[in-house]
Amino acid sequence: MVNRRQFAGFVTAVIFWGLIATVGGQARADTSAQALSLPGGPTSAMDSTPVRLDADLYLPSTTPAPAVVLAHGFGGSKASVATDAEYLADRGFVVLAYTARGFGGSTGTISMNSPDFEIADASAVIDYLATLDTVTQDGASDPRVGFAGGSYGGALSLMAAGYDNRVNAVSADITWNDLQTSLFGQSVRNPPTSRGVGVFKQLWSGLFFSAGLVTQDGQVTDCGRFAPDWCAAYSTAAADGVLTDKARELMAASSPASITDRISVPTLLGGGQSDSLFPLAQTSANAEQISAANETVKVVWHAGGHDGGVDEGDRLRELNAEWFSFHLADGPEVTNAFDATLVEGSAFGEQGTTDTELLSSDSFPGLFGASQESVSIGGPT
Numbered sequence: 001m002v003n004r005r006q007f008a009g010f011v012t013a014v015i016f017w018g019l020i021a022t023v024g025g026q027a028r029a030d031t032s033a034q035a036l037s038l039p040g041g042p043t044s045a046m047d048s049t050p051v052r053l054d055a056d057l058y059l060p061s062t063t064p065a066p067a068v069v070l071a072h073g074f075g076g077s078k079a080s081v082a083t084d085a086e087y088l089a090d091r092g093f094v095v096l097a098y099t100a101r102g103f104g105g106s107t108g109t110i111s112m113n114s115p116d117f118e119i120a121d122a123s124a125v126i127d128y129l130a131t132l133d134t135v136t137q138d139g140a141s142d143p144r145v146g147f148a149g150g151s152y153g154g155a156l157s158l159m160a161a162g163y164d165n166r167v168n169a170v171s172a173d174i175t176w177n178d179l180q181t182s183l184f185g186q187s188v189r190n191p192p193t194s195r196g197v198g199v200f201k202q203l204w205s206g207l208f209f210s211a212g213l214v215t216q217d218g219q220v221t222d223c224g225r226f227a228p229d230w231c232a233a234y235s236t237a238a239a240d241g242v243l244t245d246k247a248r249e250l251m252a253a254s255s256p257a258s259i260t261d262r263i264s265v266p267t268l269l270g271g272g273q274s275d276s277l278f279p280l281a282q283t284s285a286n287a288e289q290i291s292a293a294n295e296t297v298k299v300v301w302h303a304g305g306h307d308g309g310v311d312e313g314d315r316l317r318e319l320n321a322e323w324f325s326f327h328l329a330d331g332p333e334v335t336n337a338f339d340a341t342l343v344e345g346s347a348f349g350e351q352g353t354t355d356t357e358l359l360s361s362d363s364f365p366g367l368f369g370a371s372q373e374s375v376s377i378g379g380p381t
Contacts, residue, residue, distance in 0.1 A: 032058070033056035033057060033058050033082075033085070033097075034056065034057040034058075034059075035054075035055070035056055036054075036055040036056065036057055037052050037053070037054060037055070038052070038053045038055050038098065038124065038125060038128050039051075039052065039053070039124055040052070040053045040101060040106075040108070040120065040121035040124045040125075041101075041116070041117050041118075041119075041120025041121045041123070041124055042116070042117070042120065043107070043108055043109075044109070044117075044227070045116070050124070051101045051106065051107045051108035051121065052106060052107045053098045053099065053100075053101065053106045053121060053124075053125070054077070054078060054098065054099040054104055054105035054106045055078060055096055055097065055098035055099070055125075056078050056082070056085065056096070056097050056098075057094070057095070057096050058085045058086065058088075058089035058094070058095040058096075058097070059089065059094055059134055060089050060090070060091075060092045060093060060094060061092075062092065063094065063133075063134040063135075064094075064133060064134055064135055064136045064137070065092055065093055065094050065134070065135065065136060065329075066093055066094070066135070066136050066144040066145065066146070066168075066324070066328035066329055067093060067094040067095070067096060067129050067132075067135045067136075067143055067144065067145040067146070068088050068093045068094070068095050068096075068145070068146045068147070068148060068324055068328075069095075069096050069097075069098070069122070069125055069126075069129075069145060069146070069147045069148070069157075069160075070084055070085055070088075070095060070096070070097040070098075070148055070149060070153070071098075071100065071122075071147065071148070071149030071152070071153030071154075071156045071157055072097075072099070072100065072103075072149065072152070072153050073149070073150055073151040073152050073153055074151060074152035075103065076099075076103065076104075076152075076153075077099040077103055077104035077105070078097040078098055078099045078104070079104075081097045081149075081153075082097065083317075084097075084148075084317060084320070085097045087317050087321065088320075088321055088324070091321045091325065092325075092329065093324060093328070094129075094132070094134055094135050096125060096128075096129065098125060100118060100121070100152070100153075100156070101117065101118060101121055102225040102226070102227075103225070109225050109226060109227040109228075110224075110225050110226045110227060110230060111227045111229075111230055111250075111254070112152075112179070112230055112250070112251075112254045113152070113155050113156050113159050113254045114227075114250075114253060114254055115159065115163055115253060115254075117227075118156055118159075119156070119159050119160060119163050119164075122147070122156060122159075122160040122163075122164065123160070123163070123164045126143060126145060126164060126166050126167070127141065129143040129145055130142065130143045130166075138168075141166075142166050143166065144168055144328055145166065145167060145168060145328075146167070146168055146169040146170060146171065146323075146324045146327070146328055147160050147161060147167055147169075147170050147171075148170070148171040148172070148320060148324075149171075149172065149173070149175075150172075150173040150174050150175065150270070151173070151174050151175055151278065151306070152175070153175075154172035154173050154174060154175030154270075155172070155175045155176055155179075155254070155255075155256055157170050157171065157172045158170060158172045158175065158256040158259075158260075158263065158267075158286065159254075159256055159259060161262075161263045161265055161267070162256065162258075162259030162260065162262040162263045163259060163262070167265055168265055168266075168327065168328055169265050169266045169267075169268075169323065169324060169327040169328055170263070170265060170266070170267050170268070171267075171268040171270075171320050171323055171324070172256075172267070172268070172269055172270070172286070173269075173270030173271075173272075173316070174270060174271065174272045174275055174277075174278055174283075174304075174305055174306060175256070175278055175282070175283075175286075176255065176256070176278045176282050177255065177256055177257045177260070177282045177283075177285035177286045177289070178251075178252075178255045178257045178282070178285065179251040179252075179254055179255045180243065180248060180251040180252065180255070181282075182277065182278055182282060183237075183251075184243065222235070223235075229246065229250060230250060232246070233246060233247035233250055233251075234247075256286055257285065257286075257289065260286060260289035260290045260292075261289065261292065261293055263290045263293075263294060264293060264294050265294075265296075265327075266296040266297075266323070266326075266327040267290050267294065267296065267297045267298075268297075268298050268300070268319070268320070268323045269283055269286055269287050269290075269297065269298070269299050269300070270283070270299075270300045270301075270302060270316065271283030271284070271299070271300070271301050271302070271305075272301075272302060272303075272304045272305020272306065272307070272309060273301055273302065273303055273304075273305060273309060273341070273343075274303065274304055274305035274306075274307040274308055274309025274310075275304075275305025275306045275307055275309075276305075276306070276307055277305075277306040277307075278306065279305075280301060280367055281367055283299065283301070284299075284366055284367035287299045287364055287366075288366060291364070296327075297337065297364070298323070298334065298336070298337055298338070298339075299337065299338050299339075299364045300316070300319065300338075300339045300340075301338075301339070301340040301341065302315075302316060302341050303341040303343050303356060309343075310341070310343055310356060312341060312356070319334075322334050335360075335362075336360040336361060336362060337361065337362055337363050337364050338360065338361040338362075338363065338364040338365070339358060339359070339360050339361075340358075340359045340360075341356050341357070341358055341359075342356060342357045342358075342359060343355070343356050344356065344357075
């Protein structure tokens with residue numbers, strides 16, 4: 001079992017590695033974007049002062065137009081999604097990319113997509129879009145808007161669609177359904193619905209959370225920019241490998257599983273075949289839960305993910321644009337309920353392999369298909 005001092009040293013090493021990787025991989029911001037500082041939700045339960053969200057606004061050549069809000073991954077910023085923003089603006093959308101509270105130039109602390117804080121920020125962003133004459137408006141204080149993001153940003157996008165009925169379409173990639181079962185692995189068969197606590201994914205959790213331990217001035221501290229309750233929950237889990245009741249409560253509130261029955265808008269869900277942090281079981285759980293009350297769900301199993309795999313960024317970027325073009329504008333219909341990428345030599349992504357085949361179906365079979373068969377296995381007597 002890791003002790004707190006060992007864990008602190010591990011996280012410090014991860015942070016410096018992660019910062020180098022992040023800086024090297026960030027997209028160049030579009031110089032034509034308009035920089036903004038937007039008011040968000042309350043700073044904390046004890047402080048109603050709105051946080052300030054560092055944002056960029058991208059305008060297409062013709063307005064008014066539907067809007068797409070882009071949310072970044074954990075440890076990123078608005079710059080992380082600049083390439084996607086430029087692409088969508090070129091396709092005719094007003095795009096607003098913003099840095100989540102607790103990261104980059106935004107104020108506030110990290111509460112892991114809490115409904116009271118990060119999701120309140122998302123609603124405040126929609127409020128801002130409702131004031132723009134460059135954005136298509138469906139009614140008073142009701143802009144036509146989609147949300148998109150990957151990983152941390154994917155969960156925010158789903159949560160925003162569940163909590164704010166002004167969201168018209170959503171695209172979420174390589175994200176979680178249940179944060180507890182993502183970080184505390186349980187059975188492979190059905191992790192999103194298993195209630196028991198499994199083994200703490202120490203390495204992945206350290207990588208995932210490490211960026212939040214860096215303060216706004218770049219210093220590494222025990223809590224960094226995490227809200228105190230999340231800092232306490234994570235520290236206990238990292239040191240002791242257990243979940244407190246408070247940690248369970250926090251993770252449940254920050255999980256799309258808590259609101260999938262409220263998501264009634266067209267939903268595009270991506271899952272990475274090279275992803276041991278938020279694997280296909282999490283994508284499948286989101287798809288099956290949302291589909292129970294929503295017919296317009298498309299699932300894509302691509303060859304990438306948090307573990308690397310094959311980069312299909314260009315194809316997925318185009319699919320994202322097509323999804324929003326169809327559901328927010330007058331674009332061509334997006335067909336097939338399920339796409340899966342096969343990498344040559346394997347049904348799952350292989351590092352360094354680029355030869356792929358795309359398979360499609362008009363229905364999503366789920367992670368384990370529609371039927372199962374029991375097989376008896378025995379050795380020599």
